[in-house]
Amino acid sequence: MKFVQFSGAGQFPSAFLNDYFRWDPIDEKTARATLTHRDISASAIFHFNNKGEIVRINAKRYMEVDGKFVLRDWEIPVLEYRTFHSIRIPARVDVVWKLEDGDFCYDRVEILSIEYNR
Secondary structure, X not given: OEEEEEOOOOOOOHHHHOOOEEEEEEEOOEEEXXXXXXXXXXXXXXXXXXXXXXXXXXXXXXXXEXXXXXXXXXXXXXXXXXXXXXXXXXXXXXXXXXXXXXXXXXXXXXXXXXXXXX
C-alpha cells in the first residue's frame, strides 16, 4: 500500500474544476471527464453514487506487454472517503488493470493528510 501526504497549492480535489477539464454527462450517475493540455487529450469515465461522490473511474491506458504498448482497460475503485480540513475526498483507492485473465491491482493508494494553500 502506498501512503501519500499531499501538500502545496491544494489543487485536490478542486483541480477537476479547472478550465482544462471538460465534463460531458453520460447519464444521471456517470460523466466523461476530458483533460486537454495543448494538443493532447485524455478521457476517463467517472461513476457517482446517490450522494454525488466518485465511486469508480474507468479509462483506457497504455500498458507494456512483451515490449509493446497496448491499450487496456484500467479502473480506480474508491474504497474509502475521509474529510480533511472540512473537505471530503476519496482517500483510499486501488489502481487496477482489467485484464482478460483477471484483475491485476498494481497500486494501492491511501491519503493520510493534506495541507491546503501552503
